Amino acid sequence: MLNFKQPQLRDVIEAPADIAQVRTNLARLYQQKRQLLTDKAHWAHNDAALFEAGASYTRLFMDKMWEAFNEDKLIGDSALIEHLWLQVVQQEHGTAVNVNYADEAGENHVLFAIDQALHVQAHLTAHELPVLADITDEAPDYLINEKMFPALLQIIKLLYAADLRFRSPKETILQPVNDLxxxxxFPDAKTFTATLKVSNNVAVPVKINVEIGHYDVRSFQVVDETGNDVTTIGKPHVSASGTFSWEAQHLPELTNQTLTLTVEAVAIxxxxxxxxxxxxxxxxxxxxxxxxxxxxxxxxxxxxxxxxxxxxxxxxxxxxxxxxxxxxxxxxxxxxxxxxxxxxxxxxxxxxx
Missing domain, CATH: 3.30.160 (Double Stranded RNA Binding Domain)
Known part of the structure; x- marks a missing residue:
């Protein structure tokens, strides 16, 4: 239930179909509306009314997203758009937008959803999007023909540009390779140790070295003879040849103490x-x-x-x-x-x- 004469809503409706900006603006307006409702006793625990309020804003977001799809030349001119329809559905934590595909027999398939669409944690969830097995010779054909794939890829690209992303690389092959x-x-970690007795020459920095080769450091610690952790008073460094060093300026209280360096590392x-x-x-x-x-x-x-x-x-x-x-x-x-x-x-x- 939206009053389209409300100036802020009119601004959203008339603005360019920028998915990210529309979602940001509508999420802000919805949160303001929800706060006004929940401040009143007769709405505070009225789940049906609160859902409908969220659904109204989500439907406007859905319609602006549909506008963006149609304005994109690759998507708008494709055969895919003729089979797609969008739907707002209720979730335990807010509302979602389902992207549905109607096959030639008229059967509907949920390709993916935008879960918690107006929430800060909004994300994509794949349902019937292709996985790696769908492009192997052994796998059956995916429900969408390959001519429609460019438009489907473009839809995902528009949503990623709006910071709507899948949470798992296992969900579908329709997500970017970069930052996957x-x-x-990992293999079991290996422990490397080295000791050094601190000299009484205060001008000489304390430096403990241990060879770790091509191992990668997971953690390290330096302790004195009584087991006190003194790690933070020095700084670590790993050379290109695989030497791990811990170095600190000489401190009087460490004089004649034997320090022990322990490095836990793994062979990548x-x-x-x-x-x-x-x-x-x-x-x-x-x-x-x-x-x-x-x-x-x-x-x-x-x-x-x-x-x-x-x-x-x-x-x-x-x-x-x-x-x-x-x-x-x-x-x-x-x-x-x-x-x-x-x-x-x-x-x-x-x-x-």
Whole structure:
């Protein structure tokens, strides 16, 4: 129930169909309206009335989003738009917009939803969007024909530009390769230790070194003879050759104390998913090389674009990087089947973070 003569609503209706801006403006207006309602006893716990208020603002957002789809030339001129319809549905925490596809038999399929559409935590959730198996030879055909895919990809790109994103790379191949982020299984950590007795020469900084090679540091600690943690009084550094150093200015209270440095680190080079990528890439005559930073790797693809991988041993995650922020998994996997093969195998055991 909206009064379209309200100036702020008129501004939204008449403004360009910018999905991000429309959602921001309507979310603000809805929160103001909800606050006015919940301040009154007869509305405060009236769930049906509160839902309808949220649904009204969400429907306006849905209509402006539909306007944006139709104004986009790729989407508006496509056969796909003739099969799509949008729907506002109730959720436990707010409202959602379902993007439905009507097949040739008139049966409806929810492709994906914008969950909590007017909430700060709004996100995309895939329902019947394609996954990696849908583009392999063994898998049955996806319900949307390939001629419609460019328009479907463009819809996702518009929503990502509005900061509406899928939460998991497992959900669908219709999401960007760049910044794809997920947890992977790491090998057990190895502990490295070194000790140093602090001299009585106050002019000499305290510096403890330990060789960790190609291992990546997960944590480290420095303690004195009585077990007191003195880690924060110094600064760490890892050299290109794999020497971990902890250095501090000489402090009088440390004189003649034996300090112990303990470093917990993991061998990133032995990650199964990276070994698998190296083998698959090599089989396709693509070089995989290590980057300047520990835990970074690059593949120079035949299209002269670089696929980057960053591994973080502290939170045990892997992140993909690609120069074109709009390129989706579907597009890269169709061009380079080895990428889809590797990603499918890796995501089977991935932990979503």
């Amino acid at each position: 982020h997920f947890g992977v299984k 080079d032995t990650l199964p998913c990276l070994d698998n990528l190296f083998v698959i890439a090599s089989g396709n005559n693509i070089l995989m090389r290590t980057g300047e930073q520990v835990g970074s790797f690059q593949l120079e693809l035949p299209n002269k674009q670089e696929l980057g991988i960053t591994v973080n041993s502290q939170d045990e995650t892997l992140t993909l990087h690609y120069p074109d922020a709009d390129t989706q998994i579907y597009e890269l996997a169709k061009t380079y089947s080895f990428f889809g093969e590797w990603l499918e195998a890796t995501l089977k055991t991935a932990i979503i973070v």
